[in-house]
Each structure stands twice: as structure tokens, then as C-alpha cells.
Amino acid sequence: MVSLRGDRYHRLLENGRRMGTTECVLGIDIGTTSVKCCLVDVNSREVISSQKKDTYSDVPSELGTEGSKQDVPRILSALQMCVSRLPREATRKVTRIGVCGQMHGCMLWKHGQAWEQKPDSDRFEIREVSNSYTWQDNRCTQEFLSSLPVPESHLSIASGYGCATLLWFSKNKPEKLTRFNRAGTIHDFLVCMLCGLDRPVMSVQNAASWGFFNTVTKKWNEELLQEAGLTSDLLPTVVDSGQEAGQLENSWYGIPAKTPVIASLGDLQCSVLPLLSGNDVAVVNISTSAQICFRMSENCETVRKMSPSPKPEKDFVPPEHPPNSPQPLEYFPFFDNTYLAVAASLNGGNVLAAFVRTVQQWSLELGFQVPQSKIWQRILALGAEPQSQSSLVVEPTIFGERHSPQENAMVSNIDLGNISLGKVTRGLCKGIITNIHSMMPRSLLIENGITKIIGGGSALTRNPILHNELEEAYQLPVTLDSRGDAAYGSALAAINSKAP
Structure with missing residues (x-):
């Protein structure tokens, strides 16, 4: 991904003005080791500017090498730093926001207490959230996975998948689930935070990566999950991949309030799309x-x-x-x-x-x-x-x-x-x-x-x-x-x- 600088960047903006538009879109990727964001011109589909930052967010797990978790405030702090460094002349012209991230993983948070955007500030402060349990998490042994029902889906379940991780907590550390009332991937959380949503909205791509989701009917295997010990209250709402999840609740680093935000996507699918x-x-x-x-x-x-x-x-x-x-x-x-x-x-x-x-x-x-x-x-x-x-x-x-x-x-x-x-x-x-x-x-x-x-x-x-x-x-x-x-x-x- 190439960032346009200097004369070329200003030529693109000037061309946009002559054509009557300078619209662009913000793309965000929350990866396993780094976060990235870029501004893309809607007409030329060229990258206007981009930022990347390593997160160094790994947290020692009580399970040793069997666990894999990351610090959510550190990751989102790195992301907000990247967005803040994008040129304001361009962020003011953002008409949509796309978000993707590392698939399969999950995190939990408490609605109403998970974040705060102070008045007259762009920055969100992250509060009542769990760590993000990544796709590399191995806490779900083969014995545990074999004890779960067979999914009503063409996709198998594996350790590191969101539903498997949540079911593991329900059986081994139920007190963890009682502290929170929402769950999703870390990129679902970002969309929820930006839009001020009551419940997370997840794309079909991310839902499939969690397991126990039928991609044809586009529904969770709710009965199977409830029998296994996971209440449907923790399952995000699912929409088609590419559909809007909501609108930006407040302006954010120059991006206007009410800018549409699409439901977060899988990083694999987004890396393949171009x-x-x-x-x-x-x-x-x-x-x-x-x-x-x-x-x-x-x-x-x-x-x-x-x-x-x-x-x-x-x-x-x-x-x-x-x-x-x-x-x-x-x-x-x-x-x-x-x-x-x-x-x-x-x-x-x-x-x-x-x-x-x-x-x-x-x-x-x-x-x-x-x-x-x-x-x-x-x-x-x-x-x-x-x-x-x-x-x-x-x-x-x-x-x-x-x-x-x-x-x-x-x-x-x-x-x-x-x-x-x-x-x-x-x-x-x-x-x-x-x-x-x-x-x-x-x-x-x-x-x-x-x-x-x-x-x-x-x-x-x-x-x-x-x-x-x-x-x-x-x-x-x-x-x-x-x-x-x-x-x-x-x-x-x-x-x-x-x-x-």
C-alpha cells in the first residue's frame, strides 16, 4: 500500500475539486501485531495517505503458552494515533468507514461502561473490557472441543474461534462472563464504539469465523449453543458482508458525524478483495x-x-x-x-x-x-x-x-x-x-x-x-x-x- 505525499497528493485533491468531489473512504485493519489505516479516493481508488503502527499488545496468559490474549486499550490507542496522523483536509471528506481485523478471536465488554469520548475530544478512552482472546489461543483442547455439539454449518469448530472460547469460559470460568454483557471481535467492538451501538453488529464473514454459524441461513446455531452453555444474549447481530452497521455518533479526527460505518469484515477477505x-x-x-x-x-x-x-x-x-x-x-x-x-x-x-x-x-x-x-x-x-x-x-x-x-x-x-x-x-x-x-x-x-x-x-x-x-x-x-x-x-x- 503506497501513501501519496507532497505534490502528487495535492494534485489528486486538486483534480477532485475540479471534478466537483474530493470524497474519500477510511479503511482500517486491526491485525494480530499491528494496526493500519488508509484514506482511499472514491473515484480513482488510489491511496491518498496511510499509517501503520505495531501494537506490542500481547499479555501474559495464566495458561502459559496455551493462552493468547492482547490488551484492547493498547491496540485501540495505537489505532487512534494512526487515524490522528492522517491529513485533516482529507479526513473531513470521508464519506464511509470500512473496518476489518484478525478473524476468529473475541473480547467482552460491559455496555454503557466500555468506552468514553469526552466532550470536545476525538479520543476514546477504553474502560470496562476484557482482553482480546486471539485466533492463536489454544485453551480449547481436543477433548473439550469433542464435548461440544456438532455445528449446523459446513465449518468445523476449533480452538481460538469466538464461540469455542466463550463456551470454554462458560464451563471453566463462568465468573468472567458475568462481568460483561456484550461480545464480539475487537473490530466489532471498534464499530460498536464509533457508532454508539447498543449491541454489536457483525458481518457474515466474522460470524462464520466464530463457528456455530450457518452461512446459508445466516443464523447462529442458537439452540446448540444454549444447550452447550452459551446464552444467545452474547451473540452479536449479523448482517451481510458489506452492509452498514451504523453511523459515526460524533465527529472523529475530522471525519464528520453521521458518516456510515460498515459492519466489520474478515482481514483475509479484505486482503483478497483488491x-x-x-x-x-x-x-x-x-x-x-x-x-x-x-x-x-x-x-x-x-x-x-x-x-x-x-x-x-x-x-x-x-x-x-x-x-x-x-x-x-x-x-x-x-x-x-x-x-x-x-x-x-x-x-x-x-x-x-x-x-x-x-x-x-x-x-x-x-x-x-x-x-x-x-x-x-x-x-x-x-x-x-x-x-x-x-x-x-x-x-x-x-x-x-x-x-x-x-x-x-x-x-x-x-x-x-x-x-x-x-x-x-x-x-x-x-x-x-x-x-x-x-x-x-x-x-x-x-x-x-x-x-x-x-x-x-x-x-x-x-x-x-x-x-x-x-x-x-x-x-x-x-x-x-x-x-x-x-x-x-x-x-x-x-x-x-x-x-x-
């Missing part, structure tokens, strides 16, 4: 995690195999129930009642980040202080050298996978000649791509008419080793596109949004 130019394209996004997907259509081989007739008359409709055993390929709701075929890996840039932290810790134990930025720079340079190619085999699934949660990482075929830093780095990058390929192989893409891959995500666009390994694994042309950015995608979704 890139899916046709049904022959697959999109790979590698940031904290990693995903590969393509849009389902009548012509997809997957649709033909699932249809009783030789040629289906309707677009893809998912099965009524999840598969008997977890599968790496799933179908996520996209826009306009369409679906994405998705292989979503829990292991992406977070694996490389864990490796960098380990190298840094080893250096400290040897008596040297090396900043992570130096380690990143060095390992990527070493891994890109031709002699870094080796027979080392790295299975990087240190965070497990949803279809195989007990899976551990593994390194094999080690010899004295392939344990240099460069070769280990190259093997790790190759392992990340090999893992993605095992979940959605080249043969599946070819069967479904995919002829090219477009890559996005901070980990992929900054790492040429991953790019090279991706082309090698799929034997298809891979083009990197900086527009594969969730904040930009949420702005595009807002431009295309519809009133309730």
Missing part, C-alpha cells in the same frame, strides 16, 4: 499466518464434484455439516453470497519471527546484544545466497494446524554441511511454502482453472526467499501486489457497501 481480478487467479497471503485461496464459481472443478448434476445451475453452496474429520481446505464466505476456497495455515511469518527471537536469545546467552532488525537483515541476506540451497528438511508447524492441532515442528536430514544460518533460514522458508502446498496442492489449482498466483502480506512481500520458493512449489507465475492489504480492501468494501 487482488481477485478473475476466476483464474489464486491469492497467497503471508503475514502473521498464511493463506492461499481462490474464488469458487460454477466452473470450479470442486463445484462440479460436489454437484449431483454434470453442470451445476447455481453458484457454489456449501454442505450442511462439517466434514467427519478436520480438513485443510475450507470454504469462507466472501462478498455477494460467494465463497472462497481457503487453506489457512497457522504457520506463516510468525514462524520466522519465532526463529529470529530464538537467535536473539542465543546471542544474549552468549553475551551479545543484537537487535532483531539486524538479525532479520542478516538471515534474509544469507538465505538468499545460491549456496543456501540444501537438503535440510524443515516442517515448520510449531503452532500446529487447525486440521491437525497436535502437529509439532520437525527438522530432518541434518548433516554437518546444512546447519549454517543461511541454510537453516532457506530451509525454514521452504518449509513454510511446502506446508501451504500440502494443504492446497498445485493439482487442485490446475483442476480449478488457476493459471497464476498473486501474492500479498507483509511477510511475503518483504521476503524474496518466500517468493522464490512459492514459484518453485507451484510452478505458476507469482506476482507480488502491494494492494493485497486488508486496510485497503476494507476501504474498497466500504466504497461498494450498501445501506441496511
